Amino acid sequence: MWSIGASPRAAVLAICALLAPLQSPAQQPAQGRITPAAAADLGPERGGRLLEAAKLEGEVVAYSTAPPEDNKALTEAFTARYGVPVKLWRSSSEDILLRAMAEAKAGRPQADVFINTGLGLEPMYREKLLQPIVSPYTSRLLPEAYPAHHEWVGFYLAPLVQLYNTNLVKAADLPKTYDDLLDPRWKDKLAIEAADFDWFQAVVEKIGRERGLALFREIVAKNRISVRKGHSLLANLVIAGEIPLALTVYQFTAEQLRASGAPVNWFVIPPAMAIQVGIGIGREAKHPNAAALLYDFLINEAQDLLQKRNFVATRKDIAAKAAFPIQVQDAVRVLDGAREWEELYRRTFNFR
Numbered sequence: 001m002w003s004i005g006a007s008p009r010a011a012v013l014a015i016c017a018l019l020a021p022l023q024s025p026a027q028q029p030a031q032g033r034i035t036p037a038a039a040a041d042l043g044p045e046r047g048g049r050l051l052e053a054a055k056l057e058g059e060v061v062a063y064s065t066a067p068p069e070d071n072k073a074l075t076e077a078f079t080a081r082y083g084v085p086v087k088l089w090r091s092s093s094e095d096i097l098l099r100a101m102a103e104a105k106a107g108r109p110q111a112d113v114f115i116n117t118g119l120g121l122e123p124m125y126r127e128k129l130l131q132p133i134v135s136p137y138t139s140r141l142l143p144e145a146y147p148a149h150h151e152w153v154g155f156y157l158a159p160l161v162q163l164y165n166t167n168l169v170k171a172a173d174l175p176k177t178y179d180d181l182l183d184p185r186w187k188d189k190l191a192i193e194a195a196d197f198d199w200f201q202a203v204v205e206k207i208g209r210e211r212g213l214a215l216f217r218e219i220v221a222k223n224r225i226s227v228r229k230g231h232s233l234l235a236n237l238v239i240a241g242e243i244p245l246a247l248t249v250y251q252f253t254a255e256q257l258r259a260s261g262a263p264v265n266w267f268v269i270p271p272a273m274a275i276q277v278g279i280g281i282g283r284e285a286k287h288p289n290a291a292a293l294l295y296d297f298l299i300n301e302a303q304d305l306l307q308k309r310n311f312v313a314t315r316k317d318i319a320a321k322a323a324f325p326i327q328v329q330d331a332v333r334v335l336d337g338a339r340e341w342e343e344l345y346r347r348t349f350n351f352r
Helices: 008-019 046-057 068-082 093-106 118-126 178-182 197-207 209-223 231-240 251-260 288-299 302-308 331-336 338-349
Strands: 060-064 086-090 113-117 153-165 190-193 225-228 245-250 264-267 272-282 326-328
Touching: 046 288, 060 093, 060 288, 068 086, 068 288, 068 302, 093 113, 093 118, 113 118, 113 288, 118 272, 118 331, 153 231, 153 251, 153 288, 153 302, 153 326, 178 209, 190 231, 197 209, 197 272, 197 338, 209 225, 209 338, 225 231, 231 245, 231 251, 231 264, 245 251, 251 264, 272 288, 288 302, 331 338
Parallel strands: 060 086, 060 113, 190 225, 190 245, 272 326
Antiparallel strands: 113 272, 153 245, 153 264, 153 272
């Protein structure tokens, strides 16, 4: 998840990454961009017009924070469907943002599309790195997935759930509410991920700010909650038994681990906060029609594929079938309050 306020070292590394090669040699882009009329085309000819222009452009360049295996599944499905290859660079949400900003400042933007978390895409909108686009398919999505400025759209949700080691924790003993974590049985058995201040904000505000903050301070004082950097590390420590119960693991990761036979299972203490992962088209995209074609693909045809891969797709009919209630992250609101909630998160759980 993207963390507000990159360290100086992270910023330097991201800017140096401008010289990193992409996955295939560069091509000269075809002439022509999405005109305002084409961008607003919601008619039956849209798909054919975009495909014809995308084939002339020859490729689409994507910067993505999605897991490698999911990037592969989505891009291969897109290329198989339309014959347009995807040149991909994968990195963290933060590094994608920093690289895009550095490229724009240097006058050398490379990416046509950005696949990033809502907290990574919203700053791109504010930095004027994206362009607005409309699509006939956005009306089928959850309203939270399509910000009013129309410069990015969420195409899947990643709920944060609770993961436990089945050799160390009995299903009958699982907490049903956050108040249950005050039970002495959870002493030195709990952990969270270091960047999940937005999960903390959602939970605390649902409980009630004053009571929620007091509750977590009491849990930390009585039973302690360790803080680990990285959701994959956190999940692996649960598998290893070092952490019996992790409070913030992505649901798709938890389900994949359970299905693989690892000694883990997952459950939900309401509310289940879900971050959005979305797509935005670069303001200076060199392959804009191919970018728009990929945009339409991810919010339409790929929605069923995403569901099969254990994600919660943002199409209304799919999201309605989620096995548990989901509170969708409001990236705009979270970003505006990030400084305050990051500080509250660190102070509550005693880490820097």
